Amino acid sequence: MLTQTIDRERVAAAYASVYDALRFIAERQFRIPEDDAREIIHDAFVRFMRHHQTVADDSAWLVRTTRNACIDWSRRHRPTEALPASLTEPSRDVNAKVDVLRLLSRLSARCRDVLWRRFVEHETAEEIAINCSASTSGGYGRKLVYECLNAARAALNTVRGRA
């Protein structure tokens, strides 16, 4: 069934939470040039705008639609290259990266910062407390990390459709 009224807030929310993941799929996974990748993503959102009333899991729908469009693009632009199976059925590693991008988009900037410090910069709990708040307490830093991990887990469950 087609839709006639556009839920603009819903389209905007989907855009905010899944755009980076779609770009990752198009640009990094399929190695599609930026301009074409953006066109593919734009088309996916236009189709979503038309069909969102029959969809409950917005980001899953957008990810799948974008991935299919990327497959079509690859077949059109690189007809002599065999499409690796890893592109049509992505590995767990790729899925995890897509999930991380989707969930980072859902987290607050503060939580993104805390997770960056904990997992990428390997800051200690005390350093996180100092850098992210006025506190110097390691306990508070651990609490911040734990809260953000929990928020990440909740976002992950939503991203994976378990919410």
Next chain:
Amino acid sequence: MIYHPHPDELLLFVTDHPSLDGPDRARVAAHITTCTGCAEEADALRVFYASLADPSLYAFMAEDAPRKAALFASLQSEMDDAELAGGVADDFVAELLARPVSRWNALLLRRPEQQTYALAERLLKHVDIEMNRRPLDTLDILNVIARIADSLHGHDADEVSAHVWKQRSNAYRHLSRYTESLSAADIAALLYRRLPDGEYGEAQAHLTAAIALFKMTEYQLALDKLTPAITTLHKYGVNLPLIRALILQANIFVEQGDMARALPQYRSVLPLLNKIGDRIEEARVLGNLADCSLRAGDYETAIHDATLAVDRYEQLRMEAEAVRATWTLHLAQLKVGDLEALDRLHITAAAFEVLSMLGEAGFVRLDITEELLRIGDWEAATPIARALVDLFTRARVTLAQVEAIDQLRRAVEKREATPDFVRQVRAYVEAENPAIPFTAPRPN
């Protein structure tokens, strides 16, 4: 009960969180060496948290912020255009609806600028609404939409054409023109395949074909269409076509008498319906669950689900469906020895009569008769059996069916009828095959 670590505990384990002490850590570690499910979950979490530590992903998000905003602005302008075109199309639809469909093409020829995707979209919506009531008329409207599709370009043209063929398939099915319905669904599938989200539409076209095959009682062929369609639709997360496909699959299991597969299938659909907020379909699935449990002999579950279904239907003011669910409820109550349910079945039969659903009222009274014969209450059974003849006659069943009911009446009056006799009469009336006359079982 088997121990499985709580997701929070697993999270603490894979992230080496200090709040998980040594013995707990050892317990989780020991468990995942023996539990495949938890080991896979832990692995998935590990991969996920390794990705969370990938600095390139944070950089990737940060690098594109300005273009992300620009692209969203372009999407917003697309939404503005779509709403504007929608407004124009709404006005033109009003003009079209004021005329007979036979004059729509002439009007469109005079106003070619109106032949837009938005107009096709609105007319398809109109077809969707009219489909159950006037399927033959929708075929004419679909011919008009097909002409609009010819004037569109690219994916818009393919998409509208695909929808037209899918709806033609639905219309033919409503008109019992099943072969045409299947051919139209095949064409729709081919057209959907040209779209970027083609497999989604294609799966919906296969679902449409499966519904036609279900109506043709070609259950295995319907399942063959349905199973891959469900796999595809699953990839798009929870969506309405997926839920419809799962329900149809469960309906097929019921028709095949496979309650063991039907019950969990219906049960699995409930949270999806809840997620999508479809209260009507949720009530229907609860009703189906109750029917299945009754057939499978799980009367307590049948009572539970039927009670929920009645409640939902009443909230939705779906009176006929609510009465139908009370029928299941009272039958299940009867099966667990609640003899007062017999009185409540009388109320159900009366409710069907009030709704002019005389056939259903007759079947409820057949159930009552069967129960009365089981407990040997001939005094109560006789007037009901007599009334059944009149009731089924008013329900306009065939002469052969009325004859079968009359044979039951005579057997009850002679006190020769048995519950099995009632079941045979019921099966005969349900089968609707007037060519074969009813043969009464010999009295014992």
